[in-house]
Structure formats: structure tokens, C-alpha cells
Amino acid sequence: MPHEFVAAEEWDDKHILRSGDILFARSGATVGKTYLHTAGLDPAVFAGYCIRFRMGKDVLPSYVYGFTKTNAYASWVAAIQRPAGQPNINKEEFKSLEIPVPPIDVQRRLVAELDVARAERDRALAEAERLLGSIDQHVCRLLGLPDVPPPTQAAYAIRLGLAKQSATLSADYFHPERMTALRAIRQLSNAPLGQLVSFERQLVATPGSQRYIGLASVASHTGQLTDAVESAAGQCFAFEPQDVLYGRLRPYLNKVWLAAFAGVCSTEFHVMRVRDGSALLPAYLAVVMRTQLIVAQTKHMMTGNTHPRLANEDVVNLLIPLADMPTQQRIVDQATACQLEAARLRAHAETVWQQARERFEQQLLQGATA
Template sequence: MKRWPTKPLGEVLEISRERIEPAKYPDTLFNYIGLEAIEGHTGNLLPYQPTLGAEIKSTKNMYHHGEILYGKLRPYLNKVHLAVDEGICSTDIYVLRPRERCIHPSFAANYLRSSSTLSAVTGAMAGANLPRIGHESLLGILIPLPPLAEQERIVKLLDEADELRKLRAQADRRTADLIPALFHEMFGDPVTNPKGWPESSLGHVLSISRERIDPANCGGTFFNYVGLESLEGHTGNLLPYKPKLGPEIKSAKNVFNPGEILFGRLRPYLNKVHLAEAKGICSTDIYVLRPNSERLHPSFTANCLRSPYVLSTVSSAMVGANLPRVSPGALLGIKIPIPPVELQGEFAEIASEIRQLEAIQTNSRARLEAIFQSVLHRAFNGEI
């Protein structure tokens, strides 16, 4: 095993201070990346649309090709992206610029995404409600530094391993597209309602649960606590999380039960909608929706709430500049088609079979990720 020399990140990377106020260029289209556009652990950039300067509030960081975007807010989400173009990003993202001829950008990005870095930054977070990693803590982390030629060899090896992850992700996306396609085939577009189903506002067919609990008063009780970060956008999947002791959870939380729907009201354009399969508690930035069982099947309801129609409607109804939310009235006022409950049930049965296939693929993805992390660990320890 080779032992590479180590250096603090601050000796091989610097934090860019280049900023811009997009509002001063109202007609210019910017590649604007928020934290939500960076996929955790993989570094992939999720689909986004260029944004007019007039629509972007406050000063933003600028980034260029070969620089690294590192999510400093909730760093345990492990959002690290190597830029392949130029644009602007949220100030909740550090823009890290490799010092010339010191380090290969992809080598640095992979190390920042590694389990050892993730462990270090998670232990150095500050702030209870909005935990962040300070720049001094981040730049003080040690990174192994082999010669540039060796870095390039390691990068090539990691790129080849990452291709397998990308192929797995492509297959997963195709499966994820099956349920929306099935929904559209069986019920049509909710906007045009081509099948002529009777329509109703959401407020007449479901309600927002007001059931709450203060976990801190529950001593040694463990809770299934779901925060917004635990909900995967657009798919409805619940990301891995661990039960928490009541005293570790600050302030009152919403209670949810199986068959109820968790709808992210903060930044609703992230499209975080999950059908609960177990009892738990969640952030108050999440509405807990309780469908009327005589009118709506929970699976149909969740998929309807995840549809482009509802997404577009709630996104246009957001209020608040820095922390945009959708109000209860705006959400419950949305009209949707109401097909027969029996047909909704048929949809739910087929969707359940697809979900089982997704679960198998998730296990496969987890095994592949474990292999990739093993390769990553061995590469940075000079074992390959």
C-alpha cells in the first residue's frame, strides 16, 4: 500500500469570491444552480432550466468549468458537483477553485464526495435548524496528494466505475417513468380531463391533518422522523433515514399515518410528495394530507399531486422570496378530476407491482454504490 502525502484542502483549493447580482441583467438567461439541482452522493446535476436575471433574487456565486460546487448547507446531503460549464449558484454552495497544477479537479471532487470527507464535515457542522460547514473547517480537512500523473490514473479508474452507476441510474429512471405513464394512460391529463371525469377542488376530497406532537416530551421514545431532505423530488421515494430519539428532535412536529400523503410545502417546485406506508412524524414544512376514502384512493391522490399540472399550479402560487411556500388555501383550491374509486384501485394495484420492481432496483443500486465507495476508499489510500 502506498502512503500519499497529505495536505489541508486549503492548500490545494481556494474558495472563489466571484459574485454577481443577476437582477442587474434582467434579460440575460443564467445557468442558475440551487442546492436542489445537485444530486446527493453522485454529483450529478439534475434537470433545470436557465433562469432570467429578473427572476433571480439577491447576489449569487459565479462558477466556471473545472470548479467544484460544494453544498455547505446540510453538508450531510453530500452535494458535490464538478462544473463542466459556467453559470451562477446559490450562496449556500461554496465554489472551490483548484490551485493551478496542484490537484486534478475530478480527483478533488471525488475526494470531497468520499465517505471520509462526509464523516469529517458532518462532525464539524454548526447550527441546529440550518446546519452548515464553515469554510475554515472545510479547508482544514486533509486530502491525500499523489503526483498529478497518479491522480489522473485514479480519476480514469473512478470514471469507469462511475459509468456503471450511470447505467444503473438510467434504468431506474425508465422504471420511474412507468407510473406517471400509466397514470396518464388510465386517467388522462388532469388539465384537459379528456375522459370527462367529474371534478372537485382538493379541499372537498381531502383534508390537512392537524395532528401534532412534541417529541422532546417523549423521553426515550424513538420516532420515524421525516424531514424535507428525506423526500426524493418527483419520484415520491423516501430516502434512507434513521429513527431519532425524542429529545434529539426540536419543536413540535406533524404526525402521519399509513395511507396519508406527505406534501412538501416549502419550495413546492421540488415536487416532494410521498405516500406514507408507516406511522411517523415529519417537519412542519410538510403538509400531511388525509384523502377521503370514499372519493380518493391514496395512491391515485399521491400521483395526481405529483403530476406536472399540480406542480405547475403550486409553483405559480408560491409566496415568499427566500423561503417560498404554498399556502393551505392555494393547495386545497386546486381542482382535479375524480375517476371512479374502483378504477383508482386498479391503478394502485399495478403501481404497487412497479414499486416492487423499483425496490429490487434500489437494492441493486445500493450494492453498486457500496462497491463504488470501496473503490473510492482504496484509491485514496493507495491500494489500487
């Protein structure tokens, strides 16, 4: 059947969000999640899997939104959602949600307390992101690399003869961003990745009792493991401590992990083992593989449309900047310090926010009136 479309100028109030509107996700993996619309983001419309509510004059939208961050609300969502097909809660069920409504001045005080905690959480998370983002700068500074500005041109052209140098006959292989990164690295001692590591592809039929690492298990850009618990029923690659796992699917996601233990992983990882540990630290390789110097290469080397990957024949040609062992160690130490401080800040942010939500809920349960 043909789809119906609504032109922007034909939107009416049933499509438009106003400041103070609250959206409730009614289906799917995000069922129960909420969003409070605020001024400054107009005009805006909402997705069909959301239900919009507008509050009456006796309740603050920000207070209701704060309530949806409590354990009481999470328990209600878990109890009321229907798992048939996919989790869902309908409009009438959301209407049945009972929310304690203290006097308006108490609502304002509770919201203000949450706002203070949210601001502290956001500051800590922003500082954590800044620290992790600074690792690239530390690597370039310690290696003596110049700044590599992003390309500014909207289009570029290359000669057909140059394009034929690529096995894929891809003009993107010679994108100015990739060429700029390669020129910067060539100012230093360097080597193709294939000369530095062996690619371990030891297949294991099933994970069994071994720890399984999937792509969702590795955070983008940070080299840290996430809380995701994944499993696999089919073949996996085995890996050892100090192996470097590099995500081949959508390499711009920048999933690189230095293995801290032995286990098995998705076959969407390249498992790399340093050939000569006396000349190249695995931890240094992991740090460098996460830098924009490498991403600027890989994002223009991947093949495939729906699931772009870095092919086995291309990953070996990644150009890696090298350094003496003391410099490698300084880079590893600096990156480790940034990662540890970022982890501390993130833990602090989570604690602050969790305590604020618990205090919000406790005061409601105790009938806060002052």
C-alpha cells in the same frame, strides 16, 4: 459598504477555470467537496468559498479528483476541519494534504476503472429517473387524459372581472398552464380535494419518541422517504397510516408521502385523510397528487414571496381526477412497480460506485504499480 464588481471582459487568470482545475470547497456544509472542471464548460469562474488547484505534469487531475472520493480523503476532511462558526479548511491546510502518487500509467488505469463504474452508475440513475418520470404518462394513459403541453407564450392577460374571482386577486391563479390542466381534468369524473379528504390538524406539543417527518424527509416527485434525520422542538401534526402528507411550503417541490406508519410531522404539511376508502384509494390519491396535473395547479396558487405556500383555503379547491376502483388500483400498481424498480436501480448505482471507490483506495494502500 458598496460591493465591488468585475466585468466579464475584465476577468483574468485568477478568476477563470481551465480544463483540469480542481475546486475544493473550503467552508460551510459542503466543506471538502470537490469539482473537476472539464473542457466544454468554458468560460467559467468559481465561487469565493472554493479554492482552485492546478496539478503538475506528474499527476493527472482526474486521479487527484478520484482520490477525493475515497474514505481516506473523507477521514482527512473530518479530522482537519475547524467547526468554529462553520466548518472550514484553509488553503494552507489543503496544501498539506498528502496524496499517494503512483506512476502515471497506474494513475490512468485507476481513473479508467473509476470512469467505467461512474458510467454504469450514471446509466442506472438515469433509468431510475426515467421510470419515475414515466408515472405521469401512465396515469394520463390509464385515465384517458390527453397530453397537456406546457404553455409556450411568454405573457398572458386576463380580464379584471375574472381575476376578482380569486380570493387573492392574483392573475397567476388563471395562468394558462393551470387553466389547461383544469380543462383536461374536467373531461373526467372529478371533485375538489376538500370533498374527498378531511384535513387533520391534531397538534402535538413535541415529537417525543415518535418518528418525526419533516419536509427534508420526503423526496421530491417520488413519494419516498429520504435518509434525512430531522427533529423538532415545537408543535407538530399527528398522522396515521394511510394518511397523505402534502407539503404546503413551495408546493412545486412536489413532496407527497403516503404514510406507512403513525407519527408526527412538520406543520408545513397538509395531513389528509380519505373520507371514503371504498371510493378513493389513499395510494391513488398520493400518486395523483404527485402528477404534473396537480403541480400545474399548485404552482400558480401559492402565496408569499420568500416562503411561498399553498394556503388552507386554496388546497381544498385542487381539482382531482377520479376513476373507478379497478383503474385506481392499476394506477397504484404501475406506480409501485416503477418506484420499486427505481429504488433497485439506485441501490445498484450506489453499490457499483461504492465498490469502485473502495477498489481505488485499496490499490493505493497496497501500492499498486501495475
